[in-house]
Amino acid sequence: METERPATRPTWAAAQDVFAISIERMLPRPRSFWVFLLMAMPVVFGILLRIYPPRDLPLTGFELYGMVVALFFVRNLLPLVALLFGSALISDAVDSKTLTYFLTRPVSRLSIFIGEFMAYLVTVMTLTVPCVVLTYIVLSVGTPQGAGFGATHLVQDLAACALTLFTYGALFALLGVSLKKPLIPGLLFLFVWEGFVANFPGDAPNYTLTAYARSLIRHRPAEEGLAELFSKFFGVGESVFVLGSVGVISLVLATWIFSRREYVISS
Amino acid sequence: MNRSRRLIVTAAAISVLGIGAAFSTRLTGTARAAIGPVPPEALALPADSSVLMGFDVHALTSSDFYAKFGNEGEPGHVDALAELEKKTGLNPARDIDSVVIALKASPASDKAKQGPENALIFVTGRFDAARLESSIPDSGKATKERRDGVTIYREATGKSNGAVALLDAGILVAGDSASVEAFLANRQSGHGVRDSKELVSLLESVEPGSTFWAVGGPSVLSRATAGVGGPAANLPSVKQVVAYGHLDPEVGVTATAEAADAKAATKIADVLRGFSAMLSLQAGQKAELAQIADSISVATEDDKVHVKATITHELLDSLKKTMGSEHRARKAVADVEAAIQH
Numbered sequence: 001m002e003t004e005r006p007a008t009r010p011t012w013a014a015a016q017d018v019f020a021i022s023i024e025r026m027l028p029r030p031r032s033f034w035v036f037l038l039m040a041m042p043v044v045f046g047i048l049l050r051i052y053p054p055r056d057l058p059l060t061g062f063e064l065y066g067m068v069v070a071l072f073f074v075r076n077l078l079p080l081v082a083l084l085f086g087s088a089l090i091s092d093a094v095d096s097k098t099l100t101y102f103l104t105r106p107v108s109r110l111s112i113f114i115g116e117f118m119a120y121l122v123t124v125m126t127l128t129v130p131c132v133v134l135t136y137i138v139l140s141v142g143t144p145q146g147a148g149f150g151a152t153h154l155v156q157d158l159a160a161c162a163l164t165l166f167t168y169g170a171l172f173a174l175l176g177v178s179l180k181k182p183l184i185p186g187l188l189f190l191f192v193w194e195g196f197v198a199n200f201p202g203d204a205p206n207y208t209l210t211a212y213a214r215s216l217i218r219h220r221p222a223e224e225g226l227a228e229l230f231s232k233f234f235g236v237g238e239s240v241f242v243l244g245s246v247g248v249i250s251l252v253l254a255t256w257i258f259s260r261r262e263y264v265i266s267s
Numbered sequence: 268m269n270r271s272r273r274l275i276v277t278a279a280a281i282s283v284l285g286i287g288a289a290f291s292t293r294l295t296g297t298a299r300a301a302i303g304p305v306p307p308e309a310l311a312l313p314a315d316s317s318v319l320m321g322f323d324v325h326a327l328t329s330s331d332f333y334a335k336f337g338n339e340g341e342p343g344h345v346d347a348l349a350e351l352e353k354k355t356g357l358n359p360a361r362d363i364d365s366v367v368i369a370l371k372a373s374p375a376s377d378k379a380k381q382g383p384e385n386a387l388i389f390v391t392g393r394f395d396a397a398r399l400e401s402s403i404p405d406s407g408k409a410t411k412e413r414r415d416g417v418t419i420y421r422e423a424t425g426k427s428n429g430a431v432a433l434l435d436a437g438i439l440v441a442g443d444s445a446s447v448e449a450f451l452a453n454r455q456s457g458h459g460v461r462d463s464k465e466l467v468s469l470l471e472s473v474e475p476g477s478t479f480w481a482v483g484g485p486s487v488l489s490r491a492t493a494g495v496g497g498p499a500a501n502l503p504s505v506k507q508v509v510a511y512g513h514l515d516p517e518v519g520v521t522a523t524a525e526a527a528d529a530k531a532a533t534k535i536a537d538v539l540r541g542f543s544a545m546l547s548l549q550a551g552q553k554a555e556l557a558q559i560a561d562s563i564s565v566a567t568e569d570d571k572v573h574v575k576a577t578i579t580h581e582l583l584d585s586l587k588k589t590m591g592s593e594h595r596a597r598k599a600v601a602d603v604e605a606a607i608q609h
Contacts (some may be wrong), residue, residue, distance in 0.1 A: 027270070027275070129279075130285075134281065135291065153293070155286065216283070233568065236568070
């Protein structure tokens with residue numbers, strides 16, 4: 001007896017369903033809580049700094065905010081968060097059996113991947129955006145420059161954070177669907193390649209993502225010593241183009257690999 | 268999706284409130300009336316000014332920097348303030364809050380007119396008309412006119428065309444007579460800095476709270492670089508410059524110059540980096556120069572060159588001591604040579 005195969009749901013509608021289920025798996029979870037605590041560290045330090053201001057701090061509040069966004073968020077924490085969430089995009093779905101559920105429904109693999117990636121983006125943005133905004137407010141309200149001075153920079157910084165999360169997330173999602181254990185290669189990529197090569201002289205920084213991401217934050221104070229000498233800055237348009245292209249290409253490749261890969265689901 | 272929805276809505280609410288607060292401060296703060304660092308009363312300065320510059324005298328004189336380096340012959344000593352005190356009896360620390368200077372470039376051919384007479388100086392503070400009048404050296408050499416609530420003093424000897432207008436007990440404008448008259452006319456008609464979109468845009472990019480700042484167009488800048496000579500004279504022309512800085516807790520200067528194109532910007536940046544490298548090379552003779560070179564950062568962005576420098580008071584102090592000992596050594600050698608000749 002032959003059963004009639006149900007028609008596959010439209011891609012976008014199915015992706016929205018996958019998103020609704022996946023966001024519940026990603027956002028209200030201990031991992032998100034710990035990541036949020038890490039992201040909120042500059043806010044806590046900012047409050048302490050305002051309550052107990054050091055006598056010889058050689059930076060204004062806005063400059064300090066610029067350093068926090070460029071070095072703490074864009075340079076270090078956001079790629080790490082993207083690695084944690086992005087590389088586990090599908091493996092978490094396998095572990096939690098939601099992938100079993102999706103694969104046994106009339107939903108295309110493209111819809112599953114798009115829904116999962118949308119859930120990743122919303123999760124990491126929900127954790128990141130309030131922390132960046134609060135860091136800005138805490139460090140700039142009541143200073144001589146005031147909170148209004150860097151308002152446009154704040155919006156630009158949030159866009160830079162979103163682009164960083166998108167690009168690294170897509171890249172690590174590609175790593176996640178390609179490799180069985182993507183965490184170690186991901187960490188090596190972040191701390192060896194991105195950490196060192198971006199500060200090499202010559203054209204070496206052209207081949208790192210972090211050099212483009214940090215070029216989007218232009219209001220931070222000057223670096224000193226070798227970092228200043230070798231730091232390479234790209235134009236905003238060029239940086240957005242490179243990060244966007246890498247993100248889109250990684251996403252397309254990841255979707256393609258995910259569509260063709262066989263997953264052995266344990267019962 | 269209830270738990271997630273609550274978290275997303277909370278995060279969105281915090282973010283929107285934060286961004287909204289930042290933008291509302293920008294729109295409703297004191298900056299609405301003023302343009303950048305130029306107070307509302309100074310907006311009658313001419314729209315065709317080539318350079319506008321200013322400093323927060325109150326912040327300068329109450330700074331640690333001024334306390335450490337404000338004596339004569341030191342880097343924080345401002346000759347113009349000392350001269351002002353000598354001539355008018357105004358004590359900068361006590362009587363003056365801020366100064367804004369508008370410079371107008373003379374036509375290249377009109378060399379005779381180049382100089383201080385092109386400067387219109389706007390000062391806010393606490394001015395006592397009686398004390399100002401008494402500070403005018405010889406009675407009869409200045410004429411006094413009272414018009415529309417403004418007291419105008421004009422130089423009466425014929426040696427110069429200078430005028431000082433006391434707008435009220437808190438605002439004073441000084442410059443050549445025609446410029447002061449133009450300022451007063453602008454004040455009546457509502458014209459001034461606001462008429463120039465370029466100036467407004469440059470002024471709005473000055474960081475609020477800066478102790479000193481300057482914005483300028485090409486004419487004066489090209490004259491300035493031509494006057495310096497050497498490699499600076501060969502620099503590509505600069506369309507406009509914005510510079511500002513603070514003195515405490517360290518001396519920090521930020522400058523952005525807009526060149527004709529990206530190639531010209533790179534050339535300017537290379538010259539500046541070369542200057543920084545030259546300072547580093549002299550580290551053997553003066554270790555402080557290497558630190559100064561380290562503190563200068565140069566970056567390009569399309570047709571713009573960004574320069575930032577941060578110099579600590581300790582470094583300045585150390586440099587002052589080194590230069591002081593060199594000066595004393597040179598003086599001792601000169602004294603010995605003079606004694607031998609005698």
